[in-house]
Amino acid sequence: MQDCAVRGEANVVKELKFTSHGPVLWEDGKRALAMRWVGAEPGTAGYLGSLAVDRAHNWREFEAAMKGWKVPSENIVYADREGNIGEHSIGLAPIRKWTGLLPVPGNGGFEWTGFVPVDQLPHSFNPAEGFVATANNRMTPEGYPYKVGFQWYSVYRVKRIKEVLEQAKASGKKLTIVDVQKLQTDVLSIPARELIGLLRHAAGNSADPAVQLLLSWDDNVTRESAAAALFEVWMQDVSAAVLRKVAPEGVWEILDELATNQLVGYLSHPSASAFGANPQAARDRLLVDCLKSATERLTKLQGSDAQKWSWGKPHMVRFRHPLDRYEGASFMDLGPVERPGDAETVNSTGYSGKSFEQVEGASYREILDPGDWDKSLAINVPGQSGQPGSAHYSDLLPLWAEGQYFPLVYTREAVEKEATDKLTLEP
Numbered sequence: 001m002q003d004c005a006v007r008g009e010a011n012v013v014k015e016l017k018f019t020s021h022g023p024v025l026w027e028d029g030k031r032a033l034a035m036r037w038v039g040a041e042p043g044t045a046g047y048l049g050s051l052a053v054d055r056a057h058n059w060r061e062f063e064a065a066m067k068g069w070k071v072p073s074e075n076i077v078y079a080d081r082e083g084n085i086g087e088h089s090i091g092l093a094p095i096r097k098w099t100g101l102l103p104v105p106g107n108g109g110f111e112w113t114g115f116v117p118v119d120q121l122p123h124s125f126n127p128a129e130g131f132v133a134t135a136n137n138r139m140t141p142e143g144y145p146y147k148v149g150f151q152w153y154s155v156y157r158v159k160r161i162k163e164v165l166e167q168a169k170a171s172g173k174k175l176t177i178v179d180v181q182k183l184q185t186d187v188l189s190i191p192a193r194e195l196i197g198l199l200r201h202a203a204g205n206s207a208d209p210a211v212q213l214l215l216s217w218d219d220n221v222t223r224e225s226a227a228a229a230l231f232e233v234w235m236q237d238v239s240a241a242v243l244r245k246v247a248p249e250g251v252w253e254i255l256d257e258l259a260t261n262q263l264v265g266y267l268s269h270p271s272a273s274a275f276g277a278n279p280q281a282a283r284d285r286l287l288v289d290c291l292k293s294a295t296e297r298l299t300k301l302q303g304s305d306a307q308k309w310s311w312g313k314p315h316m317v318r319f320r321h322p323l324d325r326y327e328g329a330s331f332m333d334l335g336p337v338e339r340p341g342d343a344e345t346v347n348s349t350g351y352s353g354k355s356f357e358q359v360e361g362a363s364y365r366e367i368l369d370p371g372d373w374d375k376s377l378a379i380n381v382p383g384q385s386g387q388p389g390s391a392h393y394s395d396l397l398p399l400w401a402e403g404q405y406f407p408l409v410y411t412r413e414a415v416e417k418e419a420t421d422k423l424t425l426e427p
Helices: 059-066 156-171 177-184 190-203 209-215 226-246 249-255 260-268 279-302 397-401 412-418
Strands: 002-004 012-014 022-027 032-034 074-079 085-090 123-125 316-319 334-338 365-367 377-379
Touching: 059 074, 059 085, 059 123, 156 177, 156 190, 177 365, 190 209, 190 226, 190 260, 190 279, 209 226, 209 279, 226 249, 226 260, 226 279, 334 397
Parallel strands: none
Antiparallel strands: 002 012, 022 032, 074 085, 085 123, 316 334, 365 377
16 A cells, blocks of 8 residues: 655555556456566666676676666667777567567466577677667667567668768768767758659659759758758658558558658559559659648748748747746746757657657767767756756757757866866765
């Protein structure tokens, strides 16, 4: 029994139930739903494994530290002063005979039989490519024998990262800290490049201003870009239209939209089952018709003058404090701030549903230089302090919004030089 104190009211007593598989989340008197989670296993305090990782001096010690990393699951990259690089996708992953996507009977027939050995989780050391790239994408190869997950981020962000690194490799360019800053804040959209390539075929020699706006665009989803604003609205309309061709009506509202890589796949290889007897012609009509509807929708949102359209106007981020629902607390909220990018750019700024406001993305970034740690950089948002009213409550927001960083120094001399304030904690 859990006795919960409530201000101004009587205490609430709640009965908490547990099974051998974990806590009971729901029951109806006949059935109960319990959840087993790796985070409830011994030694799984979040990021506890980082204590050993922080002490590693080489790949051997790093790999030894991976054996203690339990939660959360991460793709952890490695580099050292000798020029070695590596990666290990790590996290406690149960071995089970079913997928784990749906509930199963708790009668003993669906028990975990252990955990995937650390040395059988994806990892690499000094790969032939000459670099390591990861962006929440799938790291397990086709045919991987363990059922460790079924949902990963789209391929486009890591594809763009690899594209930039391959270009540098081919030209013999040695990347600098500034180059990595640009890569982390890169907003070139590969889906835009692919979809507009299809539009070029579909629209032919059309002089339509909307068509020309997209065809002349450089595919960079910047805040100021009118083409980026049109593209994002167009992609929403195209996704909804294709969804209605490839999925039964009963799931339209549930799915709402297709994943971008699915959308590009359906459009790049239109099938007769989805698009009819002449699938390529039907695909082309859909692209052009959706561009017309998107132009009309954007005109309603931002007016008829396309030169005044911009992606940043609808694509903003707000930082809402958990207490802002109470009267007089709204001063703790920050924003709105116009944002570049979308969910598929390296600088991920995803939105959801019909709103274009950013709801996901990196609040923290770092660039580490193992050769000279004092050259490292980082950025956090909105500020160094979580105390409303502090001068540091939102002092990092302008830097973050512009894709800039602050020095992340390590040596005592560098710390003393960069410090602006000193906080003394006394018992």
